[in-house]
Amino acid sequence: MIKSLIFLLSFLLVSTGLQAAVSAQIIGTQPTAAKIWLKGNTHTHTTNSDGDSSPSDVVEWYKTNRYDFVVITDHEHVTAVAELNSKYGDGGKFLIIQGQEITDRLDKKPYHVNGLGLQSVVMPLHGSTVVSNLQKNIDAIRESGGLAQINHPNFGWAITAADLLKVTGAPLLEIYSGHPLVNMLGGGGTPGVEEIWDSVLSSGRLFYAVAVDDAHHFKRLGDRSAATPGHGWIVVHSETRTAPAILSAIERGDFYASSGVELEDLAVDRTAITISIREKQNSRYRTQFIGRNGKILAESISNPAIYRFKGTEQYVRAKILESNGSIAWTQPVIRTKTK
Numbered sequence: 001m002i003k004s005l006i007f008l009l010s011f012l013l014v015s016t017g018l019q020a021a022v023s024a025q026i027i028g029t030q031p032t033a034a035k036i037w038l039k040g041n042t043h044t045h046t047t048n049s050d051g052d053s054s055p056s057d058v059v060e061w062y063k064t065n066r067y068d069f070v071v072i073t074d075h076e077h078v079t080a081v082a083e084l085n086s087k088y089g090d091g092g093k094f095l096i097i098q099g100q101e102i103t104d105r106l107d108k109k110p111y112h113v114n115g116l117g118l119q120s121v122v123m124p125l126h127g128s129t130v131v132s133n134l135q136k137n138i139d140a141i142r143e144s145g146g147l148a149q150i151n152h153p154n155f156g157w158a159i160t161a162a163d164l165l166k167v168t169g170a171p172l173l174e175i176y177s178g179h180p181l182v183n184m185l186g187g188g189g190t191p192g193v194e195e196i197w198d199s200v201l202s203s204g205r206l207f208y209a210v211a212v213d214d215a216h217h218f219k220r221l222g223d224r225s226a227a228t229p230g231h232g233w234i235v236v237h238s239e240t241r242t243a244p245a246i247l248s249a250i251e252r253g254d255f256y257a258s259s260g261v262e263l264e265d266l267a268v269d270r271t272a273i274t275i276s277i278r279e280k281q282n283s284r285y286r287t288q289f290i291g292r293n294g295k296i297l298a299e300s301i302s303n304p305a306i307y308r309f310k311g312t313e314q315y316v317r318a319k320i321l322e323s324n325g326s327i328a329w330t331q332p333v334i335r336t337k338t339k
């Protein structure tokens with residue numbers, strides 16, 4: 001048992017030079033039953049920046065809508081969470097996590113990076129190139145104890161795959177957003193954000209994908225031109241229901257992103273990825289297993305959807321598509337090339 005676990009870990013961790021997304025993915029070889037799946041949003045605004053609702057109202061919306069946690073990420077403002085947690089946290093059942101969106105600009109283009117769990121406000125540090133701009137802010141987030149999330153790469157057509165390849169220290173990349181103006185799908189010759197993600201992964205750099213709300217407008221629910229809540233989130237496989245455990249699970253890629261598809265379970269062992277979908281009545285599903293350069297390696301209409309490794313993949317990730325348009329994205333399993 002221990003031998004097989006060690007084998008599996010080394011199998012998943014080495015060779016491409018990438019840090020593998022392993023922890024959720026050795027189900028069956030360690031007691032993952034102890035872990036819990038927690039739903040949360042890592043990009044939300046309040047009246048402490050340009051949101052239309054108070055921190056209390058925002059927190060109440062996420063609590064009422066059965067999220068397990070929310071990270072408040074106001075522009076250049078760290079919204080205090082202790083009081084909110086004692087008022088709305090139900091003794092730790094619902095968690096409000098401290099955060100900030102660092103809002104930088106260069107040559108009239110926006111460069112926004114979220115700091116999840118950072119301790120104090122980071123003012124934009126203004127690098128003179130795209131990469132130095134992002135890197136300075138990412139480094140400052142890390143120094144403040146936060147996890148860096150690169151936001152909406154196609155907002156203002158600001159960030160390319162080539163830029164992302166040159167920055168380090170940010171584990172997270174927004175690939176889906178509820179914000180209506182962030183050009184997620186690309187166009188006019190510019191790739192969509194999911195394509196950018198595959199491009200970066202194919203070049204050997206690991207980012208974990210997050211889906212977010214980037215919510216600003218809680219008083220305009222139903223208005224499709226507004227940045228309303230409830231569109232994109234992550235589901236984190238956490239050891240405990242605490243902010244440090246959630247942030248550490250996010251940092252090691254132990255989560256999936258969703259715009260509506262729910263998973264019962266997600267298991268990876270040395271032979272296969274197995275995805276159990278929590279099906280909605282009258283919906284139908286298909287699961288794409290995607291590899292290098294965004295190529296679809298296999299498609300499944302079964303539940304669970306299973307992909308058996310062939311041994312030649314650089315990485316494999318899954319995209320579960322529901323018949324009305326909602327999607328779940330799992331993190332890439334980085335494969336070693338067997339010698």
Ligand SMILES: [Zn+2]
Pocket residue numbers: 101112151152
């Ligand atoms: Zn932004």
Ligand SMILES: [Zn+2]
Pocket residue numbers: 043044045101214
């Ligand atoms: Zn934002």
